[in-house]
Amino acid sequence: MxxxxxxxxxxxxxxxxxxxxxxxxxxxxxxxxxxxxxxxxxxxxxxxxxxxxxxxxxxxxxxxxxxxxxxxxxxxxxxxxxxxxxxxxxxxxxxxxxxxxxxxxxxxxxxxxxxxxxxxxxxxxxxxxxxxxxxxxxxxxxxxxxxxxxPKDVDVPGLENYTGPIYRTSSWPEEGVDFSGLRVAAIGTGSSGVQAIPEIAKQAGQLTVLQRTANFVIPARNHKLDPAYVADIKANYRERRLLSRSMPAGCIRDDNPKTAFEVSDDERRAEFEKRWEGGGIAFLGAYSDLMVDQKANDAVSDFIRSKIDEIVTDPDTADSLKPYGYPMGAKRPVVGTDWYETFNRDNVELVDLRKKELDGFTEKGMRLADGTDYEFDAIVLATGFDxxxxxxxxxxxxxxxxxxxxxxxxxxxxxxxxxxxxxxxxxxxxxxxxxxxxxxxxxxxxxxxxxxxxxxxxxxxxxxxxxxxxTAEAQEAWVETVEEIANMTLWPQGESGSWYRGANIEGKPQIFMPYAxxxxxxxxxxxxxxxxxxxxxxxxx
Missing domain, CATH: 3.50.50.60 (FAD/NAD(P)-binding domain)
Structure with missing residues (x-):
């Protein structure tokens, strides 16, 4: 109360x-x-x-x-x-x-x-x-x-024409939504979309995923915690907290001090495989230079694209799901569960809007520029934040x-x-x-x-x-420092439209906002x- x-x-x-x-x-x-x-x-x-x-x-x-x-x-x-x-x-x-x-x-x-x-x-x-x-x-x-x-303003052409229910991941109904048997469109493949879409696919009769920019998605490998593991953490919690505060990312990540090309191709691939199977944010710590050296980033990006080929059975869908044009990490890397596997389901279709232009939404669904019409019973927006x-x-x-x-x-x-x-x-x-x-x-x-x-x-x-x-002088100097440190990394690079720079909001000033x-x-x-x-x-x- x-x-x-x-x-x-x-x-x-x-x-x-x-x-x-x-x-x-x-x-x-x-x-x-x-x-x-x-x-x-x-x-x-x-x-x-x-x-x-x-x-x-x-x-x-x-x-x-x-x-x-x-x-x-x-x-x-x-x-x-x-x-x-x-x-x-x-x-x-x-x-x-x-x-x-x-x-x-x-x-x-x-x-x-x-x-x-x-x-x-x-x-x-x-x-x-x-x-x-x-x-x-x-x-x-x-x-x-x-x-x-x-949430950012919705920038989907003609969405106001659609008369069915629209749900936003950022303000989901408290009572939940039952999509059983429904024809659903999901727009957005960032963190929220990557997490929600596999769950919605389990219910929906047909799920159409509209993708504007493919994302690098790392498997979570989430699991129930073993009681003995939990007991060990609790017995050493003070030390764990201190260790977390001593790490740049503020958490324990098992970062590898080696750089990507001081090892052989086989060793590098094996390290990526180990991290992929282990899942989660530890993948980002595979080598120390993934976010500062373009060649190292290319290596990890190519690895993720190869995993997409291994997982997704339809070659065209796999090709659309592969991110290009920006370094892995320039957009926030996503940790997901069964993301790529979801596109092997018979009830899931990926519409790559870079290949199939959207004409706009209609009263009952949407129309592509080639004249293809879709009808939906509900739309889910996972379109990001300001x-x-x-x-x-x-x-x-x-x-x-x-x-x-x-x-x-x-x-x-x-x-x-x-x-x-x-x-x-x-x-x-x-x-x-x-x-x-x-x-x-x-x-x-x-x-x-x-x-x-x-x-x-x-x-x-x-x-x-x-x-x-x-003081005005101090804050100008700090803005320059933040930008300078970011420019030492690959975070500001590429055509990612990253919200780190405000690039996902039309007209928003472009400066790198977090301290890297x-x-x-x-x-x-x-x-x-x-x-x-x-x-x-x-x-x-």
């Missing part, structure tokens, strides 16, 4: 926007450090992305014991993960358990959308208003909004002198260290643009950010400081900034 609404402004030390992993840890940490806080979230339940993305097959691609909080030993000992990669229902249950176990719900307002957050130049406080008519006044505004929380900045742009956020964040970020999002942005004092950004975020284990990245944020708030309280704010240096170098950098007296930030008494 959420607390009763108030018609008068509520004063707290901090307003937290979001009640997913970031928001929950922030509430716990703030309370521990003696701050009053409220978390506001539009969902009916806590969980953030794991509340909304409840489509069939939704699952994390980081091992469950690593994709979890490390702040409380009792929590990690009592919670029982059932699978290698946790499913959406299990993650939702975990986050609800965290909210209950630590009595966080009394400071959470669910079904509450933040409409505006304005900084007052005179009082040096934030006023946050919601669609429910509530107003909160706080010294700190903490943006725990997530990187993938606002990554990083989407959640910010939906709110009216105004900093000093009433300047809007949308205006400040009109050339792309600019932050200093991914923590704060010039002109918006005491607004901290949690594990989002300008930080490792999606290029690492998100939970580890979140824990880093929350700890830095609350420690900084403590410093301000101890030193009797009123505001902290990034890994969480270890990232933490070292901000420690240097702190030790230099918060270099690049202005702190006012």
């Amino acid at each position: 959420t607390a009763a609404r108030s018609s008068t402004p509520t004063e707290v030390d901090a307003v937290v926007v979001g009640a997913g992993f970031s928001g929950l840890y922030l509430l716990w940490k703030l309370r521990k450090h003696g701050y009053t806080a409220v978390a506001l979230d539009k969902g009916k339940e806590v969980g953030g992305t794991w509340h909304w993305n409840r489509y069939p097959g939704a699952r994390c691609d980081v091992d469950s014991h690593d994709y979890s909080f490390g702040f409380d030993e009792g929590l990690e000992q009592e919670w029982e993960w059932s699978e290698r990669y946790p499913s959406q229902p299990e993650l939702q249950a975990y986050l609800a358990h965290v909210a209950d176990r630590f009595d966080l719900r009394r400071d959470i307002r669910l079904e509450t959308t933040v409409t505006e957050a304005h900084f007052d130049d005179d009082t040096k406080k934030w006023t946050v208003r919601t669609d429910a008519g509530d107003t909160y006044v706080a010294k700190f505004c903490l943006m725990a909004v997530g990187c993938l929380s606002v 990554a990083f900045t989407g959640a910010f742009s939906t709110m009216d956020i105004r900093g000093r002198q009433g300047r809007s964040l949308n205006e400040a970020w009109s050339e792309g999002p600019k932050t200093h260290l991914g923590l704060g942005t010039a002109g918006f004092p005491n607004m901290f950004i949690i594990a989002n643009v300008g930080s490792p975020s999606v290029l690492a284990n998100m939970v580890t990245a979140i824990e880093q950010h929350v700890e830095w944020t609350v420690d900084t708030m403590d410093y301000m309280r101890d030193q009797d400081l009123e505001t902290i704010e990034a 240096g890994g969480i270890v170098l990232y933490e070292e950098t901000w420690n240097e900034v702190r030790e230099a007296g918060f270099k690049g930030f202005v702190l006012q008494p």
